[in-house]
Amino acid sequence: MKMRKIIIANWKMNPQSLEEAKSIFNGTKRAAAKLKKTLTVVCPPFVYLSTLGSSISKGKLSFQAGAQDLFWKEKGSYTGEISAEMLKSVGAKYVIVGHSERREYFGESNDIVNKKIKAGLKAGLNVVLCVGEKDREPGVFLRYIKDEIEEGLKGIQRVFLKKLIIAYEPIWAIGKKGPAADSPEDVLQMSIYIKKILLPIAGKELMPKIPILYGGSVNPKNAEGFLRDAGVQGLLIGHESLVPEHFGEILKIAEKI
Numbered sequence: 001m002k003m004r005k006i007i008i009a010n011w012k013m014n015p016q017s018l019e020e021a022k023s024i025f026n027g028t029k030r031a032a033a034k035l036k037k038t039l040t041v042v043c044p045p046f047v048y049l050s051t052l053g054s055s056i057s058k059g060k061l062s063f064q065a066g067a068q069d070l071f072w073k074e075k076g077s078y079t080g081e082i083s084a085e086m087l088k089s090v091g092a093k094y095v096i097v098g099h100s101e102r103r104e105y106f107g108e109s110n111d112i113v114n115k116k117i118k119a120g121l122k123a124g125l126n127v128v129l130c131v132g133e134k135d136r137e138p139g140v141f142l143r144y145i146k147d148e149i150e151e152g153l154k155g156i157q158r159v160f161l162k163k164l165i166i167a168y169e170p171i172w173a174i175g176k177k178g179p180a181a182d183s184p185e186d187v188l189q190m191s192i193y194i195k196k197i198l199l200p201i202a203g204k205e206l207m208p209k210i211p212i213l214y215g216g217s218v219n220p221k222n223a224e225g226f227l228r229d230a231g232v233q234g235l236l237i238g239h240e241s242l243v244p245e246h247f248g249e250i251l252k253i254a255e256k257i
């Protein structure tokens with residue numbers, strides 16, 4: 001069965017005003033409107049989520065809003081934090097967890113990521129678990145990815161994994177302007193490896209249904225190679241998702257493959 005492509009926009013801490021956010025969001029929505037076989041998910045900063053999420057028409061399943069993070073507690077004295085229920089109440093259906101920038105700047109360990117994944121899945125959100133190595137040091141980086149997945153998913157019942165997505169994002173390939181992305185050939189090897197890790201965790205029925213995405217300097221020029229040859233079901237896109245024309249081109253490519 002051919003699964004629909006999933007293209008996720010991670011805006012990170014951009015743009016700097018709600019007005020700009022509306023403009024990028026509307027441009028993206030227009031680009032996504034014509035698509036039938038591609039799911040588009042836009043993950044803006046928390047503060048814009050409510051306004052933007054509420055502008056998505058109900059029943060429009062191919063265009064959704066998501067968040068870039070969440071906290072694992074349901075409510076209470078956790079200054080500055082946002083819960084899964086809060087996200088759901090403003091229309092978010094997806095949440096990114098364990099992005100390498102959160103791991104690096106906010107000290108998120110696999111244990112913290114695990115708590116966040118549990119909270120997101122338990123609340124019924126689709127959770128995008130980001131994994132990726134800092135460099136390709138032989139003998140080390142494969143273990144690193146394995147630990148991120150196994151520890152991130154520890155103790156989660158299989159039934160909840162139906163809403164899990166894995167985004168493979170090698171850290172060294174993130175945020176580059178030039179031809180610095182990984183290669184489709186290497187990502188293919190990595191997607192096979194990730195499936196192997198997932199097999200005992202998810203079981204043979206569910207494992208093939210867990211989408212694996214690639215992220216790291218994807219642009220309109222290299223998107224086709226990843227979507228065609230890398231064994232992935234979609235893409236997680238950072239800086240190019242802030243330019244609706246470029247993001248729209250990537251959506252068109254996804255739709256035609």
Ligand code: PEP
Pocket residue numbers: 010169173174175176215216217218236237238239240
């Ligand atoms: C990301 O950080 O999730 C990402 C994919 O960024 P970029 O596309 O800018 O490399």
